[in-house]
Amino acid sequence: MARAGFREVKDSMGAMEVPEDALWGAQTQRAIENFPISGTRLPNEFIQALAHIKWAAAEINGALGLLPQERAKAIQSACDGILSGKNLDQFPVDVFQTGSGTSSNMNANEVIARWASEISGTAVHPNDDVNLGQSSNDVIPTAIHVSAAMAIQQQLLPNLDYLHAKLMRKSEDLSQVVKTGRTHLMDAMPVTFGQEVGAWAHQIAQAKERINGTLPRLHQLAQGGTAVGTGINAHPEFAQRFAQVLVTRCGLPFEPSENRFAALACQDTAVEVSGALKTAAVAIMKLSNDLRWMNSGPLAGFAEIALPALQPGSSIMPGKVNPVIPEAAAMVAAQIIGNDTTITVAGQSGNFQLNVMLPLIANSLLQSVKLLSNVCVLLADQAIEDFVVIHENIEEALARNPILVTALNPVIGYEQGAKIAKRAYKEKRSVLDVALEETELSEEQLRRLLDPAKLTRGGIQD
Numbered sequence: 068m069a070r071a072g073f074r075e076v077k078d079s080m081g082a083m084e085v086p087e088d089a090l091w092g093a094q095t096q097r098a099i100e101n102f103p104i105s106g107t108r109l110p111n112e113f114i115q116a117l118a119h120i121k122w123a124a125a126e127i128n129g130a131l132g133l134l135p136q137e138r139a140k141a142i143q144s145a146c147d148g149i150l151s152g153k154n155l156d157q158f159p160v161d162v163f164q165t166g167s168g169t170s171s172n173m174n175a176n177e178v179i180a181r182w183a184s185e186i187s188g189t190a191v192h193p194n195d196d197v198n199l200g201q202s203s204n205d206v207i208p209t210a211i212h213v214s215a216a217m218a219i220q221q222q223l224l225p226n227l228d229y230l231h232a233k234l235m236r237k238s239e240d241l242s243q244v245v246k247t248g249r250t251h252l253m254d255a256m257p258v259t260f261g262q263e264v265g266a267w268a269h270q271i272a273q274a275k276e277r278i279n280g281t282l283p284r285l286h287q288l289a290q291g292g293t294a295v296g297t298g299i300n301a302h303p304e305f306a307q308r309f310a311q312v313l314v315t316r317c318g319l320p321f322e323p324s325e326n327r328f329a330a331l332a333c334q335d336t337a338v339e340v341s342g343a344l345k346t347a348a349v350a351i352m353k354l355s356n357d358l359r360w361m362n363s364g365p366l367a368g369f370a371e372i373a374l375p376a377l378q379p380g381s382s383i384m385p386g387k388v389n390p391v392i393p394e395a396a397a398m399v400a401a402q403i404i405g406n407d408t409t410i411t412v413a414g415q416s417g418n419f420q421l422n423v424m425l426p427l428i429a430n431s432l433l434q435s436v437k438l439l440s441n442v443c444v445l446l447a448d449q450a451i452e453d454f455v456v457i458h459e460n461i462e463e464a465l466a467r468n469p470i471l472v473t474a475l476n477p478v479i480g481y482e483q484g485a486k487i488a489k490r491a492y493k494e495k496r497s498v499l500d501v502a503l504e505e506t507e508l509s510e511e512q513l514r515r516l517l518d519p520a521k522l523t524r525g526g527i528q529d
């Protein structure tokens with residue numbers, strides 16, 4: 068007899084007490100008790116990918132005559148409920164669980180079976196019906212690919228496009244603003260703000276290209292391999308039909324894996340996708356740190372731009388405002404880089420016929436996609452769009468930049484150029500004034516050779 072507020076359920080290992088209002092069964096309850104580790108459950112996107120998988124399996128098994136239509140339709144109704152956002156709290160299993168993700172697969176099987184039983188008024192079995200023709204060993208790798216592919220297509224790629232568009236617009240707006248370039252954080256030849264921001268935009272465009280390049284492999288699915296890749300207990304047509312159903316439902320070009328043994332045994336595609344996400348994160352880190360440096364000041368730093376003032380910057384220093392959006396973006400980049408290390412280590416855990424760190428890979432990969440998606444919009448709207456150039460600071464630094472003498476090298480040579488640069492810096496004078504004294508060039512010639520805007524176009528000055 069179960070305690071008040073609980074019901075007794077049984078599985079192959081015996082009886083368990085489950086909360087009365089829980090849709091899950093004994094195997095889920097065992098996982099809850101076995102893995103009280105992080106309190107972090109797998110993301111909703113992953114749970115909903117499982118619902119897509121169970122819906123498609125019911126469709127195929129029903130059409131093949133392996134599952135009564137009444138049960139198939141009830142399973143699909145329950146899956147549709149999960150896909151609409153209902154009962155997502157019924158998936159409490161910790162990320163840190165059995166390495167195959169069996170606990171999460173059985174959690175889905177049990178919740179869908181109980182819900183389908185209530186819908187149909189007939190007994191729907193979690194293993195014999197919901198999991199028919201499947202194994203955790205092909206379901207979980209498939210869910211990783213499906214959830215990541217959908218999140219990338221629906222969230223990340225559009226948001227990368229959004230950030231790229233904002234950067235390109237800013238680059239065009241500032242195309243005529245000349246500033247001091249910097250290498251090694253030291254004064255260098257001038258560039259335009261448009262060139263600098265355009266370089267960021269190019270990084271984001273290339274990040275998108277790299278991510279897009281991984282998608283053909285991400286669209287290949289392990290489903291149909293069942294336990295070890297042979298497809299035992301699955302209909303010979305299951306894998307192909309399954310992919311076709313998901314193409315229709317999800318709008319992505321899913322297809323059966325070229326080699327189901329590899330699809331179960333390794334997570335090389337997840338490692339590859341994570342590497343592309345990491346590269347995008349590195350671009351975000353570079354962009355964010357450039358913004359922070361350019362915004363530094365307002366008196367003792369570069370003070371080339373003023374980022375939007377979003378909140379007080381100090382609990383003790385009144386009036387201080389910090390570059391909070393670039394700082395948050397840099398932390399996001401650090402997390403994604405860390406996730407990539409996690410996924411790399413987890414990807415090495417493909418022992419013989421199965422990788423045994425699948426839930427960790429799923430969670431880390433989806434977190435990286437979500438963080439990167441969100442931070443693209445944040446940077447675009449709250450940092451890039453509205454930062455203001457402080458023209459007087461830029462112009463003052465540019466006029467005193469001794470490195471402008473580089474443009475005179477073809478005319479007066481490196482050695483004399485170095486002499487002029489050092490004197491200009493020491494005496495805190497402009498290069499033009501010192502060059503008038505040190506060379507036989509006229510003021511008109513020097514102004515033409517040292518025109519900062521002209522120098523941003525490259526080539527040999529004449």
